[in-house]
Amino acid sequence: MNWNAILxxxxxxxxxxxxFLLELFLKKEYVKAFYLVGFATLFSAFxxxxxxxxxxxxxxxxxxxxxxxLVGKMLLIGITGFLLLSAYDFFYKKxxxxxxxPYLFLIALLGLMVMLSSNNLAIIxxxxxxxxxxxxxxVGLFRGNYLSKEGAFKYLxxxxxxxxxxxxxxxxxxxSTGSLKLGTFAxxxxxxxxxVFLIISAFALKVSSVPFHFWTPDAYEGAPTPTTSFLATVxxxxxxxxxxxxxxxxxxxxxxxxxxxxxxAVASMFYGNLMAYAQKSVKRxxxxxxxxxxxxxxxxxxxxxxxxxGSLLFYVFVYALATLGAFTVLSVLEKKEGxxxxxxxxxxxxxxxxxxxxxxxxxxFALIGLPxxxxxxxxxxxxxxxxxxxxxxxxxxFALASVISAGYYLKVIVYMFLYKxxxxxxxxxxxxxxxxxxxxxxxGVVVLGLFPxxxxxxxxxxx
Amino acid sequence: xxxLLSLAIFLPLLNAxxxxxxxxxxFAKLSAIASSVVVFIISLxxxxxxxxxxxxxxxxxxxxxxxPLGISYHVGLDGMAVSLILxxxxxxxxxxxxxxxVEDRPVLYTALFLMLEAACIGVFSALDLFLFYIFWEGMxxxxxxxxxxxxxxxxxxxxxxFFLYTFFGSLFLLLGLASIVVYGLFQTGTISxxxxxxxxxxxxxxxxMVVFLLFGLAFAIKVPMWPFHTWLxxxxxxxxxxxxxxxxxxxxxxxxxxxxxxxxxxxxEASKYYIPLIFTLSVIAIIYAAMMAIAQNHMKRLIAxxxxxxxxxxxxxxxxxDGNALNGAIYMMVAHxxxxxxxxxxxxxxxxxxxxxxxxxxxxxxxxxxxxxxxxFVSGLAGIGLPGLASFVAEFLILLxxxxxxxxxxxxxxxxxxxxxxxxxxxxxxxxxxxxxxxEHRREKWRALRDVEVHHIVPFVLILxxxxxxxxYPAPFVKIMEHTTKLVLGG
Numbered sequence: 018m019n020w021n022a023i024l025x026x027x028x029x030x031x032x033x034x035x036x037f038l039l040e041l042f043l044k045k046e047y048v049k050a051f052y053l054v055g056f057a058t059l060f061s062a063f064x065x066x067x068x069x070x071x072x073x074x075x076x077x078x079x080x081x082x083x084x085x086x087l088v089g090k091m092l093l094i095g096i097t098g099f100l101l102l103s104a105y106d107f108f109y110k111k112x113x114x115x116x117x118x119p120y121l122f123l124i125a126l127l128g129l130m131v132m133l134s135s136n137n138l139a140i141i142x143x144x145x146x147x148x149x150x151x152x153x154x155x156v157g158l159f160r161g162n163y164l165s166k167e168g169a170f171k172y173l174x175x176x177x178x179x180x181x182x183x184x185x186x187x188x189x190x191x192x193s194t195g196s197l198k199l200g201t202f203a204x205x206x207x208x209x210x211x212x213v214f215l216i217i218s219a220f221a222l223k224v225s226s227v228p229f230h231f232w233t234p235d236a237y238e239g240a241p242t243p244t245t246s247f248l249a250t251v252x253x254x255x256x257x258x259x260x261x262x263x264x265x266x267x268x269x270x271x272x273x274x275x276x277x278x279x280x281x282a283v284a285s286m287f288y289g290n291l292m293a294y295a296q297k298s299v300k301r302x303x304x305x306x307x308x309x310x311x312x313x314x315x316x317x318x319x320x321x322x323x324x325x326x327g328s329l330l331f332y333v334f335v336y337a338l339a340t341l342g343a344f345t346v347l348s349v350l351e352k353k354e355g356x357x358x359x360x361x362x363x364x365x366x367x368x369x370x371x372x373x374x375x376x377x378x379x380x381x382f383a384l385i386g387l388p389x390x391x392x393x394x395x396x397x398x399x400x401x402x403x404x405x406x407x408x409x410x411x412x413x414x415f416a417l418a419s420v421i422s423a424g425y426y427l428k429v430i431v432y433m434f435l436y437k438x439x440x441x442x443x444x445x446x447x448x449x450x451x452x453x454x455x456x457x458x459x460x461g462v463v464v465l466g467l468f469p470x471x472x473x474x475x476x477x478x479x480x
Numbered sequence: 481x482x483x484l485l486s487l488a489i490f491l492p493l494l495n496a497x498x499x500x501x502x503x504x505x506x507f508a509k510l511s512a513i514a515s516s517v518v519v520f521i522i523s524l525x526x527x528x529x530x531x532x533x534x535x536x537x538x539x540x541x542x543x544x545x546x547x548p549l550g551i552s553y554h555v556g557l558d559g560m561a562v563s564l565i566l567x568x569x570x571x572x573x574x575x576x577x578x579x580x581x582v583e584d585r586p587v588l589y590t591a592l593f594l595m596l597e598a599a600c601i602g603v604f605s606a607l608d609l610f611l612f613y614i615f616w617e618g619m620x621x622x623x624x625x626x627x628x629x630x631x632x633x634x635x636x637x638x639x640x641x642f643f644l645y646t647f648f649g650s651l652f653l654l655l656g657l658a659s660i661v662v663y664g665l666f667q668t669g670t671i672s673x674x675x676x677x678x679x680x681x682x683x684x685x686x687x688x689m690v691v692f693l694l695f696g697l698a699f700a701i702k703v704p705m706w707p708f709h710t711w712l713x714x715x716x717x718x719x720x721x722x723x724x725x726x727x728x729x730x731x732x733x734x735x736x737x738x739x740x741x742x743x744x745x746x747x748x749e750a751s752k753y754y755i756p757l758i759f760t761l762s763v764i765a766i767i768y769a770a771m772m773a774i775a776q777n778h779m780k781r782l783i784a785x786x787x788x789x790x791x792x793x794x795x796x797x798x799x800x801x802d803g804n805a806l807n808g809a810i811y812m813m814v815a816h817x818x819x820x821x822x823x824x825x826x827x828x829x830x831x832x833x834x835x836x837x838x839x840x841x842x843x844x845x846x847x848x849x850x851x852x853x854x855x856x857f858v859s860g861l862a863g864i865g866l867p868g869l870a871s872f873v874a875e876f877l878i879l880l881x882x883x884x885x886x887x888x889x890x891x892x893x894x895x896x897x898x899x900x901x902x903x904x905x906x907x908x909x910x911x912x913x914x915x916x917x918x919x920e921h922r923r924e925k926w927r928a929l930r931d932v933e934v935h936h937i938v939p940f941v942l943i944l945x946x947x948x949x950x951x952x953y954p955a956p957f958v959k960i961m962e963h964t965t966k967l968v969l970g971g
Contacts, residue, residue: 386651387617387620387621388613388614388618396654397610397654397657400655400657400659401658401659401661404655404659404662405662405665405666409690412659416651416652416654416655419651420647424640427643431636434625435628435629435635435639436636468546469546469549470546470547470548470549473548473549
């Protein structure tokens with residue numbers, strides 16, 4: 018057996034056990050230590066990915082890694098690492114230091130990594146559930162905060178629905194093909210079609226696409242901000258890496274998959290973008306923006322095409338960087354006394370926090386899709402992919418939705434830069450970890466825009 | 481020589497970057513003037529060394545950049561680009577001199593204008609579609625903040641409108657880019673964003689028709705052509721003087737530049753097919769905008785509408801498919817860049833002194849600011865195309881070329897130009913003359929006015945000198961522009 022294949026997962030699991038034990042012995046003041054252990058774990062896991070020889074199979078084919086999924090894991094580990102760095106100070110200042118945080122993040126990551134490393138629906142399910150359950154807890158971990166509990170509960174109920182759809186879908190697929198492995202099709206079989214349809218719905222829920230998006234704004238708003246930034250980045254990246262695999266290995270067995278995905282995609286784009294205008298809280302606005310982005314991403318899955326898939330994965334990654342940055346800015350600001358994320362709180366932010374405001378502007382301009390920020394390369398790639406299949410209507414709708422989205426991102430920028438500060442609030446200082454995260458994501462977004470091939474090559478080569 | 485062009489693009493950017501570390505007001509202003517002078521000298525050297533008898537682009541540099549997508553850093557100049565870059569460098573120099581007295585956040589102000597300068601020169605010199613798009617969008621953020629920070633009362637509205645309108649066009653441009661790149665991929669099996677690679681591809685008519693519209697939308701918004709012009713008056717009215725100057729002088733030219741550089745050579749059949757559409761929109765723009773200009777009370781709004789009208793003449797000449805008309809159109813881009821810049825400087829001077837653009841608040845100024853009166857009047861004459869000034873040559877060439885093939889359109893457009901004289905003289909009358917009708921109180925105020933100072937005179941002199949030069953001795957300028965005409969129309 019090739020034990021290398023499971024090396025990153027093993028290291029993450031060890032790290033989880035270690036933080037779990039440490040939490041029993043260490044006092045609350047040493048909260049930083051948990052996060053540092055978590056970061057060290059992720060760092061070694063990241064290094065270990067270089068030692069994985071792909072493609073590899075273990076456990077009688079139940080666990081398999083190919084180069085694309087390995088790239089996926091590297092990106093996931095990287096993002097989670099920076100997320101941990103940005104998180105500790107927030108929980109410390111908010112007086113809700115729980116040792117559970119670092120290892121729950123790690124468990125969720127572990128689940129997603131397991132999910133990526135299988136071609137078997139049952140094992141994908143195990144990974145997915147491991148990640149989901151830890152995320153339900155993470156959302157609710159602002160004990161004593163009503164919104165947090167409400168968000169967690171909504172997420173739990175909706176998420177469980179998604180899970181059951183996934184299970185039922187897998188069962189139907191199994192019933193029609195006799196196998197849970199990806200890549201076995203039963204063409205023209207209505208049971209199979211229904212199974213695929215259910216699985217698509219389940220993933221639509223996980224990536225918060227219309228019509229399964231209802232949990233998103235509440236969970237995003239209610240969760241502690243670092244958790245929100247986790248929810249908005251790491252699982253999303255993982256889901257799309259998985260979806261790329263599923264599109265080739267499962268969805269394409271059902272001839273109308275493209276139509277269903279396009280309808281959902283278009284609905285999400287417009288619903289998300291239009292609803293974002295009605296929001297008064299920037300955090301909630303970003304939640305709706307992530308619904309809209311789910312639409313942009315799903316559009317790329319309507320054809321099995323290397324160019325589309327490659328651009329999609331690149332797009333998701335840089336989107337995750339920009340979102341991580343934006344939520345980190347929010348979590349720094351939330352350390353202020355009385356901060357609510359309302360637009361009026363942001364008014365004239367430039368005067369009080371020029372660095373934070375500039376960083377936020379970089380991330381928002383990136384999300385709009387302006388060059389030289391990287392998301393524009395993703396957009397260009399998806400445009401090219403759509404044009405390759407002469408999908409003019411989808412292309413034009415995508416362009417229109419992007420224009421609509423520019424308005425509400427600009428609104429945040431206008432409040433931060435063009436209005437005068439009126440509210441006075443307490444201080445908010447950047448911790449070292451938050452600074453590192455902000456710098457890395459801002460640089461990443463810009464550098465990857467000018468030199469996208471650093472990551473794009475990695476993805477394209479392994480597709 | 482080849483590297484000089486890249487230096488002209490990156491020097492302002494470098495200067496802007498140093499301002500992030502050295503946040504000193506004096507350093508910012510002086511270094512900006514210095515670097516813009518250097519850029520101007522570079523572009524003058526390029527202009528003088530430009531060999532118009534040689535076919536093809538010159539001063540080319542090509543460095544591989546994003547290999548898997550076939551993107552390279554590829555810049556080079558043709559006759560049109562080198563002329564426009566010279567004008568751009570001149571205007572930015574003028575703007576930095578003019579802005580020497582800015583007090584509100586001067587370092588940021590300078591840095592944004594420097595970024596804008598880099599983007600503008602980049603747009604004119606890019607020979608790679610990807611690079612072009614980056615520069616094209618690169619001017620959006622600086623201009624947005626220039627309007628948003630230093631604008632007047634409704635600045636936020638104007639900045640947003642400017643941003644969204646432009647962004648709307650650019651996304652369709654991006655969609656168009658994507659589709660021709662993919663077409664290239666199907667035809668040759670390689671992805672490339674290179675301009676010459678795409679010139680070599682013969683797009684089928686159906687693709688040309690669609691992509692022409694996608695590109696055309698972006699360019700038409702930028703020009704702006706009727707009915708996409710509504711952002712321009714708002715942006716001009718709210719922008720600070722220097723912003724208006726660059727907006728009218730340089731940014732609008734990007735649209736017509738795009739038509740000549742990309743639409744005509746890449747989609748020749750579609751361009752011919754859409755002639756009636758473009759002509760209709762151009763003529764509507766010429767007449768309608770001129771009439772709107774007459775109806776304005778706000779000086780900047782009037783000049784903005786006059787810009788729309790003049791840009792209509794440019795698009796008319798561009799799509800006449802005639803050597804003279806195209807020469808004229810390119811001449812007009814430069815001439816209008818100069819004249820509208822001078823007029824916006826004039827409006828800016830009045831605002832500096834009296835804090836109003838409203839013509840009802842003005843009147844009878846001529847006696848109190850005599851030097852300014854002359855400068856203002858000459859700028860206006862440059863705008864309406866009096867013989868001896870640059871616009872005259874341009875309008876003459878355009879009408880000459882258009883008249884051969886499309887006499888009726890040319891006739892209608894010609895009448896529009898008469899309106900041009902009307903609105904300028906009307907504005908001049910209401911702002912500068914009629915001293916006997918103004919109240920004693922106002923006269924009292926006017927008496928305290930200071931006439932133009934050095935930092936006002938220098939920009940005017942630079943611009944008006946060029947306008948006279950181009951008006952009195954057009955031959956060498958036309959020769960260089962003809963270089964592009966030959967490339968585009970062939971032969």
